[in-house]
Each structure stands twice: as structure tokens, then as C-alpha cells.
Amino acid sequence: MSTTQPNTEHTRWLEVIILWIAGVSAAxxxxxxxxSFNELxxxxxxxxxxxxxxxxxxxVIGLIFGVTAGMLAGRIGYRKVLIGALSLGAVMSFIQASLPDFQWxxxxxVLEGFSQLGVVVAAPTMIAKLSAPQHRSVTMGLWGTFFGVAFAISGFAGKMILEQYSISGLYLAHGVLIGSMAILLTLLLNRDESRYGSAQPSDGVGYFKKxxxxxxxxxxxxxxxVFLFYTCTLVSLLTYIPHSIExxxxxxxxxxxLPLMSTAGTFIAGTLSQYVMRPQRVAQLAYVGLAIxxxxxxxxxxxxxxxxxxxxxMILFAGLIPGAALSMIPKLARDSHEQANGYGLIAQLGNLGATIGPPSFATAITLFGIYGLIGLVLIICALGSIFAFFANRLKV
Known part of the structure; x- marks a missing residue:
């Protein structure tokens, strides 16, 4: 019998929303x-x-340590990891606001990389535990929007702060936001770590074997x-395709x-996964729509x-993929440790995709123009669909 979730009859919406905002602050x-690239x-x-x-x-920190973070979160406790990661992020922003030497x-x-990784491993695991079964895919779809929402808010409010108060003011404002999330969640979340996942037993298995x-x-x-091939594609599409418009x-x-279309797709995927079809099917549908x-x-x-x-x-269908991938994890995982490992792998493979995708698309476009982009998208869609198919064959 699966021990993934407690018998939660009601979704703790307040905690879920605050955890999502914490994810936005981390992104x-x-x-x-x-x-602030030019100003820096x-x-x-x-x-x-x-x-x-x-x-x-x-x-890069997520790329290297994604899986390790999933392992450690189960041992330390998800609440402790989350609050510690948010607190670390706040301190780093305050240091940046003082405009130290560039090496600092x-x-x-680097330390913010560990902060961000701690949040993206712990927060979705906790959201899944705080969600009733009838809402779990919806809350995972909501979680999947955190990155796009962060960039949208930063592009609006952050730009105004940057113009009026320079980079020091921008980083200070971020420190206040992410620090507020750490304080609020310290007060809001139950101190009982078993509420969010049982402690991972020490089974004597070595690190590399684990x-x-x-x-x-x-x-x-x-x-x-499934998520890897999404990150390979989306950043590249958002970067290169608009330049094809005269x-x-x-x-x-x-x-x-386009970023709003992507965010909308992610939330739609959560709703589809909850009420219409399995998230694995949503991922297959998304890759087919992207290929068409x-x-x-x-x-x-x-x-x-x-x-x-x-x-x-295309961007709307691409946006369905992260919502589907995130919804798969609580559906497939047999316990909270498999969930945390799944989110750790998503962090790791997502960063891998974001690293290799843009240069791959740039090369294809340089060699073959728009047809190079189209061909690479079709290859990626085929591979993503295959892994979604295999995921669909797993017994829940």
C-alpha cells in the first residue's frame, strides 16, 4: 500500500499558497x-x-547537487530545509545589496544556488502532503507556474524598483521578500516534521550506491x-522564435x-491531470501538440x-509539460522520499536541459535556419513522448 500521502481530506490552501509564493521568491x-544584467x-x-x-x-548548483538535495531533505526534514534555504537566500540578498567586491x-x-535548490526540493514535497487527493494535481500545476510568475513579477515590479533605487534597492527588496517567507512559514507550518514526510532511515547504503x-x-x-526535454525546448523557443517575426x-x-502562455499551460496541465486524464497522458498530448x-x-x-x-x-503546449511532470511525481511516488528524489531529479535534469538546449538550437538554426529549429523540436518531442509513454505504463 502506498504511503505517499496521509489521509488528507481537506487541502491546506493557505499553506499551499504561501509555499508557492516562497517558490516564486526563490525563482x-x-x-x-x-x-539587472546591464547595471551589474x-x-x-x-x-x-x-x-x-x-x-x-x-x-549549476542544481545541476550538480539536485539528487543529493532530495536525499538530504528526507534525512534533515522538509520544513527545516525549506526555512533554512529561505533564510540563507535572504542573507545572501542583503549581502548583495551592500554591493561587495565582485568575487564576493x-x-x-553559489550559496543562493543551494538556497534555491533547497526550496524547489522541499516546497513541492510539502505542497503534495498538504493537498487532498482531489486537488493534488491542481496544486502541482500551481507550483509549476512559480518560475514564470517570478520572471513576470520581476519584469514589472522589479524593473520599477531597479529604475528608482538601482541594483542595491532591487536586491534589498528581494531579501525582504524571501526573508518574510522564511518568517511566515516558521510561524505557519507545523513543527512536527512527520506532517510533511517521515524521516528517512539510515539503511547503511553508501552514497554512490544510493x-x-x-x-x-x-x-x-x-x-x-519528461521535464528535461521541456527545458531543452522552452528557453530556446522563447529566445529564438520571436526573432523570426519580421x-x-x-x-x-x-x-x-509567450511567457504568459507558458504559465497558463502549466496551470491548465494541473487541472487536466486532476480531472480529465493521467498526467502522463497530458505530457504525451503536450508533446504531440508541440510537434504539430x-x-x-x-x-x-x-x-x-x-x-x-x-x-x-506551441508555447501553450510546451507549458503543459512541467505541470504534467510535476503532477506525475506524487502520483507515481510510493513515499515522501521518492517524491523528494523526484523533485531533486527534476531540478537536476531541468538545469541540464536549460544548459544544453540553447546552444543546440543555436547550432541547428545556424546550419539549417528555421528548418533546423523545426527538426530539433520534432526529435525532442519524440523523445519526450517515449518517456511519458513509459511513465504511463507504471502501476500507481
Whole structure:
């Protein structure tokens, strides 16, 4: 019998929403440096490569330590990991707000990587535990929107703060936000760690053998692989496809609209997974829809309005994938440890996809133009559909 969830009859919506906001505040660790890229470069007189490293190092931590974080969270306790990670993030933002030497900025970004990883492993595990069965896929779909929402809010409110109070004010504001989440959750969450997952027993298995067991467990691995091909694709589509639109006005409109389409798709996926079909089926549907959009692109290169509609459809279907992948984890996992491992793998493989995707698409576009992009999307959709198919064959 599965021990994944307690007999929760009612969803603890207040805690779920606050945990989601905590996730948004953690994702802003990426957004605040992306938003202030030019200002950072001007203030510290660094090269674009070094400033870019300050942005990407947060994701590199997730790439290296994603699975390890899932293992440790089960041993330490999800509440402790979450509050500690948020507190660490707040301290790092306050240090950044003091505008220290750039080498110290890089150190704080490395530590922010651990902070961000702790949140993305612990928070969704806790959300799943606090959700009633009839709402679990919906709350996972909500969680899946945290990254897009963080960038949307940062692009609006963060830009105004940056213009009025410079980078110091922006980082200070982020420190106040993420620190407030740590304080609020300290007061709000039950101190009983068993409420969010039982302590992981020490079974005497070595670290690397344990890693092997996690990677060989399809219940933890397959959602991460489905997610991998999403991150390979979405960042690249948002970066490269709008440049294929000749109209400057339409291009600007799409650059604002497309991230919102992605966020909407993620939440829709949670609802579909809860009430209409299994999340594995939602992922297959998403990859099929994305592939159809890619095939149509080449037919409407000379019709900007139709081309833009097809792009929006592709991004909407792409947005379904993370909602489906995140909803798979509590459906497939047999206990809270498999859940945490699943979220750790999603963090790790998601960062891998975001790392290898853009250069792969850039190469394909350079060699073959729009047809290179279309071909790569079709290959990715085929691979993502295969892993979603295998996940669908697992017994729940």
C-alpha cells in the first residue's frame, strides 16, 4: 500500500499558497540578476561572460547537487530545509545589496544556488502532503507556474524598483521578500516534521550506491526525463522564435505574451491531470501538440499573424509539460522520499536541459535556419513522448 500521502481530506490552501509564493521568491534569485544584467556589468566593470556566470551559477548548483538535495531533505526534514534555504537566500540578498567586491558576489550566488535548490526540493514535497487527493494535481500545476510568475513579477515590479533605487534597492527588496517567507512559514507550518514526510532511515547504503538506486528508479527518474526535454525546448523557443517575426510591434507583443502562455499551460496541465486524464497522458498530448505546431511553422513563414498564432500554440503546449511532470511525481511516488528524489531529479535534469538546449538550437538554426529549429523540436518531442509513454505504463 502506498504511503505517499496521509489521509488528507481537506487541502491546506493557505499553506499551499504561501509555499508557492516562497517558490516564486526563490525563482527571483534568477530573475533579479537577469533583470539587472546591464547595471551589474556597468557597476562592476566586468565582462559579459563573468556577469553571465553570476546568473548561471545558481542553476549549476542544481545541476550538480539536485539528487543529493532530495536525499538530504528526507534525512534533515522538509520544513527545516525549506526555512533554512529561505533564510540563507535572504542573507545572501542583503549581502548583495551592500554591493561587495565582485568575487564576493559570485560566492553569494553559489550559496543562493543551494538556497534555491533547497526550496524547489522541499516546497513541492510539502505542497503534495498538504493537498487532498482531489486537488493534488491542481496544486502541482500551481507550483509549476512559480518560475514564470517570478520572471513576470520581476519584469514589472522589479524593473520599477531597479529604475528608482538601482541594483542595491532591487536586491534589498528581494531579501525582504524571501526573508518574510522564511518568517511566515516558521510561524505557519507545523513543527512536527512527520506532517510533511517521515524521516528517512539510515539503511547503511553508501552514497554512490544510493545515487544509483535513485537513478534506476523509474518512479523518480521518468518525470525528470519528461521535464528535461521541456527545458531543452522552452528557453530556446522563447529566445529564438520571436526573432523570426519580421514585424517589430508583433515581435515585442509576442515576447510579453509567450511567457504568459507558458504559465497558463502549466496551470491548465494541473487541472487536466486532476480531472480529465493521467498526467502522463497530458505530457504525451503536450508533446504531440508541440510537434504539430512545429510542422505548421514552415508553412506560414510569410504570414506573420498566423505564424505568431502557431508560436503561441506551441508555447501553450510546451507549458503543459512541467505541470504534467510535476503532477506525475506524487502520483507515481510510493513515499515522501521518492517524491523528494523526484523533485531533486527534476531540478537536476531541468538545469541540464536549460544548459544544453540553447546552444543546440543555436547550432541547428545556424546550419539549417528555421528548418533546423523545426527538426530539433520534432526529435525532442519524440523523445519526450517515449518517456511519458513509459511513465504511463507504471502501476500507481
Amino acid at each position: 527571483m534569485q534568477f530573475a533579479k540578476f537577469s533583470l 556589468q556597468d557597476y562592476y566593470q566586468t565582462s559579459p561572460t563573468m556577469t553571465g556566470a553570476a546568473i548561471s551559477v545558481v542553476g 558576489v559570485l560566492v553569494t550566488r 545515487l544509483g538506486q535513485i537513478y534506476s528508479n523509474p518512479r523518480s527518474l521518468l518525470p525528470g526525463l 514585424s517589430p510591434t508583433l515581435r515585442t507583443t509576442m515576447q510579453v505574451l 505546431g512545429a510542422l505548421l511553422l514552415s508553412q506560414f513563414l510569410d504570414t506573420p499573424s498566423v505564424f505568431a498564432i502557431i508560436i503561441a500554440q
